[in-house]
Amino acid sequence: MSREDPFDSALDLELERVVDVKPALVWASWTEPERLMKWFCPKPWQTVECDIDLRPGGIFRTVMRTPEGELMPHSVGCYLEVVPNEKLVWTTALLPGFRPVAAATDGSDGCHTIEFTAIISLKPQGEGTRYRVVVRHGDEASARRHVEMGFHDGWNTVLDQLVAEAKR
């Protein structure tokens, strides 16, 4: 198990639950596009596109659609660490090939999108999995905005959806 870096409550958000699905199935849910698209955003929103190149620097891209049918701009980032059935780390702060994200140049305050790194850790527990997510931000404003956008409800809801889909 790789060491976990210290949690900073001003900059990081976390979610930890035990779910009654085995780590290998949780891993498949995160790493197979057809599976991920079924649970990755809170219904009735839908994930309609998903690209996964499961290696450090590999692309992780999703496109979501609103209940009204409007396609959202794609979200693209890359994987940083891939330890099968154990640890998956991806970030929106680097593009595929580890390319830094360009500083915002659209005249906005440069903070219109949230850059974060998500660290998903899986440990077998009984017949299920201890599922832990830590989401790291570069500054307190980004962390606060992510909470305001519904991080806690959202990530809990999609975990419920992941488990429901995995049990089908």
Place this chain on the structure above:
Amino acid sequence: MSREDPFDSALDLELERVVDVKPALVWASWTEPERLMKWFCPKPWQTVECDIDLRPGGIFRTVMRTPEGELMPHSVGCYLEVVPNEKLVWTTALLPGFRPVAAATDGSDGCHTIEFTAIISLKPQGEGTRYRVVVRHGDEASARRHVEMGFHDGWNTVLDQLVAEAKR
């Protein structure tokens, strides 16, 4: 050998040379603080501090001193990929623990520091090493500024210094 992502001449800078030092010694020069401090910045500048935690997400931090004795602000980033004697990837766009760098909030244009990812690839060639560096930027302005700051002379000079130190 892990696959190399496509080179973008508008965003990436590169250096490739064959040096007469074996990959293992080049690797040691990059990954042992005492060795790195001897060659990492063009003389008469000096690297006076160096922290290396050689794992994905681990810290890579250096402090440089000017010929006049002035300490520069530290440069801190993290490692992304560590494949001994073969490939070393580190970035200034993520802090240790894969934490995104905070958007600049000091009123500057937010671009006072250059964010980049450096990919160092080593291949045995004869009695030496084919040494390839690709440095990725998020936008053309950063790439241009890195050139204006002397990327090509700088990285070539420090490679000469690496080889000279390695042969001692």
